[in-house]
Amino acid sequence: MLLKQYKEAIESSNIVSKTDINGIITFVNDEFCKISGYSREELLGVNHNIVRHPDVPSSKFEELWDTILSKKTFKSTVQNLAKDGSTFYVNTTVVPILDENGDIVEFIAIRYDVTKEVELRLENEQKQKLLFLQSRQASLGQMIANIAHQWKQPLTELNLTLYNLKKSHTNEDEFEKYYHESKEIVKNMSKIIEDFMNFFKPAREKEDFFLHKSVEDALKILKKPLIEEDIKVNFEYESINYNGISNELSQVIINLIQNAKDAFKQNNIKNRQINISINQNQNQNNTLLKIQDNAGGIDKKIIEHIFEPYFTTKHSSVGTGLGLFVASLIVEQSLGGKLLVSSERKTTTFSIELPIHHHNKGCKCCH
Numbered sequence: 001m002l003l004k005q006y007k008e009a010i011e012s013s014n015i016v017s018k019t020d021i022n023g024i025i026t027f028v029n030d031e032f033c034k035i036s037g038y039s040r041e042e043l044l045g046v047n048h049n050i051v052r053h054p055d056v057p058s059s060k061f062e063e064l065w066d067t068i069l070s071k072k073t074f075k076s077t078v079q080n081l082a083k084d085g086s087t088f089y090v091n092t093t094v095v096p097i098l099d100e101n102g103d104i105v106e107f108i109a110i111r112y113d114v115t116k117e118v119e120l121r122l123e124n125e126q127k128q129k130l131l132f133l134q135s136r137q138a139s140l141g142q143m144i145a146n147i148a149h150q151w152k153q154p155l156t157e158l159n160l161t162l163y164n165l166k167k168s169h170t171n172e173d174e175f176e177k178y179y180h181e182s183k184e185i186v187k188n189m190s191k192i193i194e195d196f197m198n199f200f201k202p203a204r205e206k207e208d209f210f211l212h213k214s215v216e217d218a219l220k221i222l223k224k225p226l227i228e229e230d231i232k233v234n235f236e237y238e239s240i241n242y243n244g245i246s247n248e249l250s251q252v253i254i255n256l257i258q259n260a261k262d263a264f265k266q267n268n269i270k271n272r273q274i275n276i277s278i279n280q281n282q283n284q285n286n287t288l289l290k291i292q293d294n295a296g297g298i299d300k301k302i303i304e305h306i307f308e309p310y311f312t313t314k315h316s317s318v319g320t321g322l323g324l325f326v327a328s329l330i331v332e333q334s335l336g337g338k339l340l341v342s343s344e345r346k347t348t349t350f351s352i353e354l355p356i357h358h359h360n361k362g363c364k365c366c367h
């Protein structure tokens with residue numbers, strides 16, 4: 001009697017099916033019929049893979065069969081196909097039922113519907129990808145503007161030198177001098193392109209790198225605008241090795257410095273100072289990369305929103321409001337750390353907190 005009540009309780013609240021040892025369906029409850037869109041008659045006696053979704057790799061089924069045939073319980077979220085071709089997701093538990101000799105008699109699968117949750121998650125992932133792409137495009141635009149900017153001056157110089165070169169064609173010494181000058185300018189222009197190219201090299205593989213190297217790369221890219229805006233940068237660091245993608249950390253730092261630069265301008269600050277430091281935080285067991293500016297600070301009312309996508313206080317031609325959102329995603333998801341902010345007395349400090357990285361045996365930097 002008690003057993004019957006258990007059975008009813010499970011069946012009324014879950015999607016239940018049973019199969020024989022070969023996977024042929026021997027029982028389905030109403031919930032199973034409802035979610036799969038098949039009638040009981042269509043299901044009984046056919047293989048359970050009638051609801052198999054073509055997108056699920058066969059390795060998943062191998063894993064299922066390996067588990068249950070070794071008399072263990074299998075648990076997973078499974079993507080299934082309904083009769084009408086639509087997809088549903090179920091959190092599934094498959095339990096092998098054994099007889100008194102310990103042999104498998106049948107399998108019972110109990111599941112519940114998680115389609116809504118999974119679809120929401122997939123939708124969010126899609127959104128995040130789109131935001132990433134958007135911000136990448138924005139920063140690409142910024143980079144191109146930066147190159148164009150850094151080329152302006154040498155182009156003007158080159159123009160002048162070529163003019164001089166033409167004038168001096170009768171004077172060998174002068175000709176030689178202007179010819180050399182032109183070559184130097186062109187070399188310098190190639191160097192600028194090279195710096196940017198290196199930065200944009202798709203380095204998707206994680207590798208060991210020195211944290212200060214990422215900061216130096218970022219400072220190299222921002223050299224010109226920092227000088228022009230009269231911003232002094234003080235950088236102090238301990239040499240710390242980290243495993244990850246160096247360019248991505250540079251991108252975060254560029255975003256943070258860019259924000260400070262905008263704030264200096266907006267608040268009309270006279271003595272513009274950015275302090276960057278990298279330190280091992282012994283008691284907390286992590287590394288701290290701090291970027292502090294004296295650009296006026298961030299208002300208490302807005303500071304809790306600055307990491308949200310599209311949050312910006314800037315004119316739409318200046319900011320999209322994705323900078324800090326993407327920066328925090330990179331720090332969390334790619335570097336495994338945290339991006340924190342604090343602001344007091346007209347200063348803002350962004351801290352990138354990274355876990356202390358334990359190296360593999362045999363890695364170059366510690367052995």
Ligand SMILES: Nc1ncnc2c1ncn2[C@@H]1O[C@H](COP(=O)(O)OP(=O)(O)OP(=O)(O)O)[C@@H](O)[C@H]1O
Pocket residue numbers: 255259260263293295296297298306307311312313314318319320321322323324325348
């Ligand atoms: N160092 C800073 N000092 C003062 N305000 C800041 C600083 N950093 C960020 N903020 C504030 O946080 C907001 C959000 O920054 P975020 O980088 O996400 O977007 P944005 O700079 O406005 O646009 P985008 O980076 O997409 O070009 C900024 O609009 C600004 O109000």
Ligand SMILES: [Mg+2]
Pocket residue numbers: 255258259319323324
């Ligand atoms: Mg920004």
